Amino acid sequence: MIHREWKRLSNVERAFFINAFEMDILAGVFGDLDPVEQDVPLEELAQTLLSLVDRGLVEVRRYARWIADDGRKGLVPGDPIPRHDLPQVLADPAAWDYPDDTSWIGAITLVETDAGRTISHSSQG
DSSP states (O other), X not given: OHHHHHHHSOHHHHHHXXXXXXXXXXXXXXXXXXXXXXXXXXXXXXXXXXXXXXXXXXXXXXXXXXXOXXXXXXXXXXXXXXXXXXXXXXXXXXXXXOOSSSOOTTOEEEEEOHHHHHHHGGGGO
């Protein structure tokens, strides 16, 4: 059943899942789209992403600074961005680009929910 759900997803939806699985920033989704899909208006891509959020399959977050107990620095996905804020956040073209600097702090990232993980991880079978 779950494997069928993966096959039912559009290529764009699968690209968002891959992005979430890889813990890439949102701009990384373009590497998983075919050339025609890369030219789809951002508004249309955002609507596809919002449908995955509304179905409880992915969450949209911003990377936050993380410091390990031993002092090592890194990044961690922060809290989910509230659903009512997502249309405005995703309407900003900068959210879909790699940052000008080397820091991903504050960059948009996708995180699979438990429900999303059951679908994406079933694609192996």
